[in-house]
Amino acid sequence: MTSVARHYVLAAGGTGGHLTPAFALASELERRGHHVALITDDRGAAIPGKPDFLTAHVLPAGRFGKNPMRWLGGIRAVMQGRAMARRVYETFQPSAVIGFGGYPALPALLGAQADDIATVIHEQNAVLGRVNRLLAGRVDAIATAYPDVERLKADHRAKTHLVGNPVRPEVLSLRDEEFPAFTADGLFRVLVTGGSQGARVLSEVVPDGLAMLPPALRSRLQVTQQCRPEDLDAVRARYASHEIPAELGTYFEDMQARLADAHLFIGRAGASTIAELTAVGRPAILVPLPIATDDHQAANVREVVKAGGARSIRQHKFTASELAKQIQAMAQHPETLANAAHASWNCGRPKAARDLADLVESFGGAPIQDVIRVGASERRNAEGAPAAATRDSV
Template sequence: MSGAEVPRSSRHFVLAAGGTGGHLTPAFALAHELERRGHHVALVTDERGANIPGKPDFLTAHVLPAGRFGKNPLGWPRAIMAVLKGRAMAKRLYETVQPSAVIGFGGYPAVPALLGAQAMDIPTVVHEQNAVLGRVNRLFAGRVNAIATAYGEVDRLKTKHSAKVHLVGNPVRPGVLALRDEPFPPFMEDGIFRVLVTGGSQGARVLSEVVPDGLSMLPPALRSRLQVTQQCRAEDLEAVRNRYASHGIPAELATYFEDMAATLADAHLFIGRAGASTIAELTAVGRPAILVPLPIATDDHQAANTREMVKAGGARSIRQSRFEAKELAKQINAMALRPDTLATAAHAAWNCGRPQAASDLADLVESFGGADMMEVIRVGANNARGASQGAEVGQGAARESAR
């Protein structure tokens, strides 16, 4: 579907997402693709999402009330009132823009947006970025027209909903996707060994504490060639810098890297968390990784996110409870002592990538409210390209009727 272009009439779509990068990154990628196809796109989110860096200039943001349902039932009445108010505001918005479909990406702001759409018989789609169906997407799974997933295996997704599931992948930023056809950086027995360490937008303290010491325990043949790039919390920078200096390991440290695509392009090995966007970028580019799932992630979804990449041989996963310097050194040594082992892991990671995710997701949402001739591929397998990397894409009938 995403190969030859077909004439499309201009329509309106509304994207609804929580205000975190995990929800908004795929939403922004879809917005870019729909806008490129000539459609009009609006965003429903919260205050954080409306002001988050990276929001496309063409994407108008609408902030709706969205109550949070915490563990304390005393707060639920207020949350329900906020949702009802947001639902009413969403319906007024839809009367104005007349969307062909409303697409939810998880997070509480998606609740009133999806409720308003379903009250007006507007087709709805949800996209799940993680390998565990999130709370909001679980709430709507039985009522939406389609469920787009980033992984072939998704926990807490009921079998009875399988007929409406479409495996599309997790869209990544164009700058990162542009690296997919670039070769893995040369890794020779006497060359530099570049390691990239990140822990999310604010860094992760456990990485700052463990990684420098773990790298210092590598065999001299590896340790002497190290060049580390690490994201740290501002309050940890000086301590981490001193720790690397004490080990004689050159390291570039920062709280934020402006051009993460360029940083990732040079890396031979990634060490960090297992967020959905992180893994999507690693597999899009083909970078081997040692992943440390966030232990407090809802439903332990980061651990689930690692399954596909680990099974393929592109990554190793270490639970934070076992993430110690000695264990890290052991895993790095197993992956990188020989150049061919690391290159093989990079190839395996590349094979897990789904570079057409934004296009396939756009095909799916375009199939609602359009002309009868519009169809969408049901993605039944990895659609990575390449002589040995490629996998066949299921071409089963997948048109959903807009109710």
């Protein structure tokens, strides 16, 4: 643990994919004795999993769609958010601001650069996101989750650091556990999720695909599937018609326990999903979201697919028969599935939170600089200006 407590601000857009690694970094920095604050938007403030110690500052986030008529409003919101962020920095005095992508990160990082505060961006996907592309040339460091990231300019690679994508501690704790025994006559446990809201294509295809497996494999199935609320009854009826035991729900609080027991995962290819699968070492059949920005989910799967830890099926080819064929190829022999699990595990980067925290700390002030900063703060107090806020009062 460092001997000097510093202040850091994390800025992340309002999706779980951006917030989950931000929460993991916040926990690691707090464990090291630092004070951490979060800048996000209304959606981000509602994402579950935020550590209790982490104070959230909600800023307006301007969005820039394809309609230029809306850009003026987006620019106005960004400038308003930038001014609000600078007011946070005036009292909190961060050593660095770390952006995780999404529109709320933009005003926070612009405000930091205006105040000459060090800035770092973390890219979770295998394609550099829009906000990160906009800021890549101006930040002090770029942290990536993959060794090859599309849209990352060659002249930015000197300040690029491969750290991985931080995952939740409760998931990371499963890394040293053995892959659950998969025998020729034992249960075949399949976990199906499509993100926080499920995915309709999985609800439509997976039950029928599992029903097409050879009887010796199908009879051993035990399925857990996350569905959209409006799809729940229809999916339940499909499994019942196929006589396949399935536990369905719109949300599972103990998802890490279900992941620990799973022999095969079927779902989307979001960055956090792949980070957790590879952290634990679980074979997967992944269906990249076709409307994902810059098709980044298709890029996300390449490393683990190449290693042999997963198979990828484009959504327009994701049929019941194709799914059954891919499952049979992976699970026909126990050693095939175990080998895929090991390949997935080898792609994991379990030290991502630690390595990202190390990078962030490299931009923290040296002890003498902290003394100077505190002294300056005391002089401002004497002159009637506000002092730097403590963590509890931010």
